[in-house]
Amino acid sequence: MKRIPAILFTLSFAVVLFSAASVQAKDPLPSWNEGKVKQSLIHFVDEVTKKGGTHYVPPSERIATFDNDGTLWVEYPMYTQVLFAFERVKKLAPQHPEWKTEQPFKALLAGDMKTVGASGMKGLMKIILATHSGMTATEFEKEAGDFLRNTNQPKIKRPYIEAIYQPQLELLQYLRANEFKTFIVSGGGIAFMRPVTEQAYGIPPEQVVGSSVVTKFQVKDGKPELIRMPKINFVDDKAGKPVGIYEHIGRRPILAFGNADADMQMIEYTKGGGGLRLGLFVHHTDAKREYAYDRKSHVGKLDKALDLADKNDWIIVDMKKDWKVIFPFEMK
Amino acid sequence: MKRIPAILFTLSFAVVLFSAASVQAKDPLPSWNEGKVKQSLIHFVDEVTKKGGTHYVPPSERIATFDNDGTLWVEYPMYTQVLFAFERVKKLAPQHPEWKTEQPFKALLAGDMKTVGASGMKGLMKIILATHSGMTATEFEKEAGDFLRNTNQPKIKRPYIEAIYQPQLELLQYLRANEFKTFIVSGGGIAFMRPVTEQAYGIPPEQVVGSSVVTKFQVKDGKPELIRMPKINFVDDKAGKPVGIYEHIGRRPILAFGNADADMQMIEYTKGGGGLRLGLFVHHTDAKREYAYDRKSHVGKLDKALDLADKNDWIIVDMKKDWKVIFPFEMK
Numbered sequence: 024m025k026r027i028p029a030i031l032f033t034l035s036f037a038v039v040l041f042s043a044a045s046v047q048a049k050d051p052l053p054s055w056n057e058g059k060v061k062q063s064l065i066h067f068v069d070e071v072t073k074k075g076g077t078h079y080v081p082p083s084e085r086i087a088t089f090d091n092d093g094t095l096w097v098e099y100p101m102y103t104q105v106l107f108a109f110e111r112v113k114k115l116a117p118q119h120p121e122w123k124t125e126q127p128f129k130a131l132l133a134g135d136m137k138t139v140g141a142s143g144m145k146g147l148m149k150i151i152l153a154t155h156s157g158m159t160a161t162e163f164e165k166e167a168g169d170f171l172r173n174t175n176q177p178k179i180k181r182p183y184i185e186a187i188y189q190p191q192l193e194l195l196q197y198l199r200a201n202e203f204k205t206f207i208v209s210g211g212g213i214a215f216m217r218p219v220t221e222q223a224y225g226i227p228p229e230q231v232v233g234s235s236v237v238t239k240f241q242v243k244d245g246k247p248e249l250i251r252m253p254k255i256n257f258v259d260d261k262a263g264k265p266v267g268i269y270e271h272i273g274r275r276p277i278l279a280f281g282n283a284d285a286d287m288q289m290i291e292y293t294k295g296g297g298g299l300r301l302g303l304f305v306h307h308t309d310a311k312r313e314y315a316y317d318r319k320s321h322v323g324k325l326d327k328a329l330d331l332a333d334k335n336d337w338i339i340v341d342m343k344k345d346w347k348v349i350f351p352f353e354m355k
Numbered sequence: 356m357k358r359i360p361a362i363l364f365t366l367s368f369a370v371v372l373f374s375a376a377s378v379q380a381k382d383p384l385p386s387w388n389e390g391k392v393k394q395s396l397i398h399f400v401d402e403v404t405k406k407g408g409t410h411y412v413p414p415s416e417r418i419a420t421f422d423n424d425g426t427l428w429v430e431y432p433m434y435t436q437v438l439f440a441f442e443r444v445k446k447l448a449p450q451h452p453e454w455k456t457e458q459p460f461k462a463l464l465a466g467d468m469k470t471v472g473a474s475g476m477k478g479l480m481k482i483i484l485a486t487h488s489g490m491t492a493t494e495f496e497k498e499a500g501d502f503l504r505n506t507n508q509p510k511i512k513r514p515y516i517e518a519i520y521q522p523q524l525e526l527l528q529y530l531r532a533n534e535f536k537t538f539i540v541s542g543g544g545i546a547f548m549r550p551v552t553e554q555a556y557g558i559p560p561e562q563v564v565g566s567s568v569v570t571k572f573q574v575k576d577g578k579p580e581l582i583r584m585p586k587i588n589f590v591d592d593k594a595g596k597p598v599g600i601y602e603h604i605g606r607r608p609i610l611a612f613g614n615a616d617a618d619m620q621m622i623e624y625t626k627g628g629g630g631l632r633l634g635l636f637v638h639h640t641d642a643k644r645e646y647a648y649d650r651k652s653h654v655g656k657l658d659k660a661l662d663l664a665d666k667n668d669w670i671i672v673d674m675k676k677d678w679k680v681i682f683p684f685e686m687k
Contacts (some may be wrong), residue, residue: 125674
C-alpha cells in the first residue's frame with residue numbers, strides 16, 4: 024500500500040504536465056488568422072484570468088455580450104426576423120381577409136416589395152406586430168424554431184441556424200472555458216432567437232437579451248398561458264442595449280462584440296466600466312465568402328463606429344483578413 | 356506498468372463507493388424536520404434527476420424560482436424595501452425643501468405613520484419613486500447594499516442580510532448540487548436585491564427577476580452611465596411574475612416557491628407545464644422564532660392560496676413544524 028501514493032503522484036504529475044502541454048499547444052481560436060485582433064483577444068483573456076495580476080477579474084464578473092444579427096449570424100441581405108415575418112404574413116393571410124386591402128400587407132402579398140419598403144419603419148412594425156402576437160409563448164417558440172431550422176439562407180443554401188460564424192463559436196467557447204458567462208444582447212426579438220440559441224451557440228435562453236412585445240398571463244380553460252400582445256414592450260437597440268444589459272444581467276460587461284453603429288452604446292457602456300475592457304466590431308468585408316457592406320448599408324450600418332474606432336480603442340475585425348473560416352459547415 | 360491500471364481501477368472503485376456512501380449518509384436538508392414536506396422535496400429532486408426515469412428533466416430545464424420577501428428573507432412587520440425608502444426620505448430631506456409641505460413626505464418626516472399609511476398605495480409609490488430614482492445605477496447599488504448590510508432587523512437584531520432562512524439556503528444549495536439553476540422572482544425591486552443576492556443566497560444578479568423603474572442610458576462628461584428615472588417600468592408581482600419569468604428566463608420553471616397569494620400565478624404557471632412540478636408556499640406560523648401571519652396580514656397575505664392548496668396540490672410549508680432552524684446565525 025505504501026507504494027500506491029507514489030505511483031499516483033507520478034501519474035497525476037504526468038497528467039498535469041500532459042494537460043498543460045496540450046492546452047498550450049492547442050490553438051483556442053483556430054478559425055481566426057494570426058494577427059493583431061487574435062492577439063488582442065488572447066491577451067485580454069490571459070490578463071483578466073491571471074490571478075494576482077493587475078487586470079484580474081473574478082469569474083462572476085466575467086460577462087461578455089454579443090450582438091446577434093451580423094455578429095453571430097448572417098443578417099444580409101435582410102434581417103432573418105423580417106423574412107420570418109414576411110413568411111408568416113403569407114401563412115396567416117387566409118385568416119386575415121382585411122389584409123387584401125390593408126397596406127403594407129396587400130403589397131407584401133402581391134410581392135410588391137417596393138411598396139413594402141416605402142411603408143418604412145412604420146409599415147415594418149405593423150408587419151412585425153401582426154405576425155409576432157396573438158398566440159401563446161409556446162406557439163410562437165415553435166414557429167420561430169421551425170423557421171430557423173428549416174428555411175435556407177439564400178447565399179449559403181443552408182438553414183439559417185447554420186448561417187452562423189465559426190470564429191465566433193470558437194470565441195464563445197474560449198471565453199466560457201475561461202469562466203466567462205456569454206450573453207446575446209440583440210435588437211432582434213428575444214423570443215425569436217431563444218428557440219435556437221442553445222443549439223446554435225451554446226447560449227441558454229436565460230442568457231439572451233432582446234426586443235420584446237408585451238405579454239399577458241391568463242388562465243384559459245384551466246390552462247395557465249402567456250399570450251403575446253400586439254404592442255412593443257422593449258426595444259433592445261442603440262441606447263436600449265445598455266438598459267437591456269442592466270435589466271437582465273445587472274452587471275457591466277467586460278467584453279462586448281457588435282458589428283454596427285447600433286452597437287456603439289453597448290460598447291461605450293462596456294468600456295466605460297474602468298479596468299481592462301474589450302470592445303469589438305465585425306466589419307463585413309468579404310463579398311466572396313459572405314457579404315461586404317458598411318457605411319451605406321440598409322442593414323447593419325457601420326459608419327460612425329468606423330470613424331471613432333481608433334480614438335476609442337475599439338477593435339475592428341476585418342472578416343476577410345481575420346477569419347480563416349466563416350461557417351461551421353466549412354469545417355466538415 | 357501492467358499492474359498500474361488494476362491498482363487504479365481498484366482505487367477508483369473504492370473512491371466511487373465511498374462518495375456514494377457519503378452522499379447517501381449526508382442529509383442535504385438538515386434544517387428541515389423530517390416529514391411529508393421534506394420527503395416531497397427529496398422525492399422530487401430524485402425523480403427529475405433520475406436518468407431514464409419517467410420524470411427525468413435535463414439539467415438545462417431544471418429551473419427553480421423563489422419569491423424573496425417572506426420566502427427567502429424576513430418581510431414582517433414591513434417589507435425591507437419600504438423601510439429603506441423611508442430611511443432615504445429622511446436622508447434626502449435637506450435636498451427637498453418641498454417635502455416640508457408635500458404629503459406623504461411631510462407626515463413621514465414628522466413620524467406621523469398614520470397619515471403615511473392613509474396615503475395608501477399611491478402615497479407609497481410616491482415615496483418609492485422619489486427615493487429610487489434620480490441617481491446612477493452604480494450609486495443606487497451602493498445605497499441599497501449598504502442599507503441591507505448595516506441596518507438591523509428589529510426582532511432578530513442582526514442586519515437584514517442575515518434575516519434570511521437557513522432551510523431555504525440549504526434547499527437552494529441542494530437544488531444547485533443537482534444541476535438546477537436557481538432564480539429569485541420577486542415583487543421587490545430588482546436593483547434593491549441584486550447588491551446582496553450573491554452573498555446572501557449564492558444567486559448572481561443575472562438570476563434575479565424583480566420590479567423595476569425606467570432606466571436611461573446617457574453619456575455625461577464622457578462617462579457612460581445608466582440613470583434611474585421616477586417612473587415604473589415593470590411590476591413583477593401576481594400575474595406579472597409569469598411574465599417576468601418569460602422575459603428574463605424564457606423557460607417555465609419546474610419548481611416554484613412563494614409565501615403569499617401574490618405568488619399564486621407563478622406557481623400556477625409552473626405547475627401548468629405538465630410533468631412532475633413542485634409548487635410550495637411558506638406559511639409563517641412561528642410567532643416565537645419569527646412571526647405568525649397569514650389571512651389578514653398587511654404584508655405577505657396568504658389567504659386564497661391556503662384554501663386552494665389541497666385542490667391544486669400546492670405544498671404548504673409550516674414554518675413552526677417543518678423548520679428545525681430559522682436563521683443561519685443559529686447554526687454557529
